[in-house]
Amino acid sequence: MSEDQSCIIHHFSHYCSLSKEEKELLVTLEESPTDIKSGALLWEIGDSANEFCTLKSGWAYSYRHLENGDRQILEIYLPGDIIGLREFAFSQRLENVRMITNGVVCHFPHKRLLEIFRLSVPLTSVMFAIASRHQALTTERLITLARRSARQKTAHFLYEMHARLSQTNSHLDGKFKLPLSQEQLADILGLSPVHVSRTFSLLSEEGLVYRDRHNVTIPNLEALAAAGEFDECYLNDNVRPLFEACA
Amino acid sequence: MSEDQSCIIHHFSHYCSLSKEEKELLVTLEESPTDIKSGALLWEIGDSANEFCTLKSGWAYSYRHLENGDRQILEIYLPGDIIGLREFAFSQRLENVRMITNGVVCHFPHKRLLEIFRLSVPLTSVMFAIASRHQALTTERLITLARRSARQKTAHFLYEMHARLSQTNSHLDGKFKLPLSQEQLADILGLSPVHVSRTFSLLSEEGLVYRDRHNVTIPNLEALAAAGEFDECYLNDNVRPLFEACA
DNA sequence: CGATCACTTGACTTACGTCAAAATCTGTGG
């Protein structure tokens, strides 16, 4: 596998420029890529947790069921993301993970992370930075879910997806494919499916978001960011150069 | 400063037994303890982020303001907690942090963390484990805030506080001091202050929680856990031994 | 002993949920 094809290297390079050795170390995390079908489970709550996955292609999501049968989707994973970081401290899975589309994942055991710790301070720092960025993302979503209106939640989510996709796919230009049903959107946003439908209608009337099946068009990104009170800071802008760590 | 007084060592020991050298390394993180008054800001959003704090004593909380003036409290910090992990990847603070009570904090620069990365794989693992446990906590709160009723939110929060306090203070036995106003509770739980008041009345009528000023009494912990749909897993039970890392 | 602050209680409003029916899309086989 060439380094250029590795989306994990692409992901890491975002934080810090990497030496050849570090790249080689990372490439080993993406051995044995496995095809996986849309709708398939990667793992379930309670499964033993001793590995991470990198998502080479496709979308996935993690979720939990509540006692009343509601489902909360916790995270949407996009190509290049690492799945399962959350459970490094635990012996069991704390959440279910399921593929949204067909995709390819690579498994690597937690032990490999310890090797990284041993071999490269820069990569360790990047892993830590990724975890902390992840945390920032979750926090932002927490604020949105706890406090904001359906309109703001939806705008915020769509803007976030666009922003995250832009990172790897530079010329989206306000258009992207969102392979999620409204029921799934409801489970992400903490709304009912019918209210998601109404909210999309509203956003469309306002000219903020047009949607045809799974194709989303955002004519004015700034307007949508404003509608969702989206705070740029937490995603990219201030990602720390970490040059001290890498130098 | 003796090692026995160090609450950071106590905190870390929870994850993994530490060698003498590692303890010494940790103790250096708690140099220069600083008194800090109730209500004082540790930092504000936008401040440059180049250090963590350990909280030796007292309570603190992090928060953000929304555009409509609402405030969301993101995290309550208890003695032994590390504040500011979230911002390791960022150059600026993403949230405000304020003391709830008088307390003592110790500052240590991000660079020290890189030293830890360099010097000790076990400590690096523990740092990572702490970050991942933190993430688990935030995720659980996200689910609660997004999906559950005021009664469940309140029960969940109180149970969580009790559980976290029990970790360092073994014989609480259902009684503890909660130095938070109902307005602050509202800002944590995503409710209005008046609804917090009503919810406490309800919990009290149900015999689940009694409260006199800032003193909370929980006669039946299991009943409260059930009311809040509290899932033990995510806090302690499954914290990974990490022996492989330490051995 | 007022003055200020935190909490409680009640009346009314609102955003979102629920239920159920209608409309639309998707795919399959004839």
Added chain:
DNA sequence: CCACAGATTTTGACGTAAGTCAAGTGATCG
């Protein structure tokens, strides 16, 4: 190319948890 079945999505009527406003009741403190 059409017909039909099963999902999704939309629309409408109605219910409810929690918000808002405002007045009242305690605490705490100079």
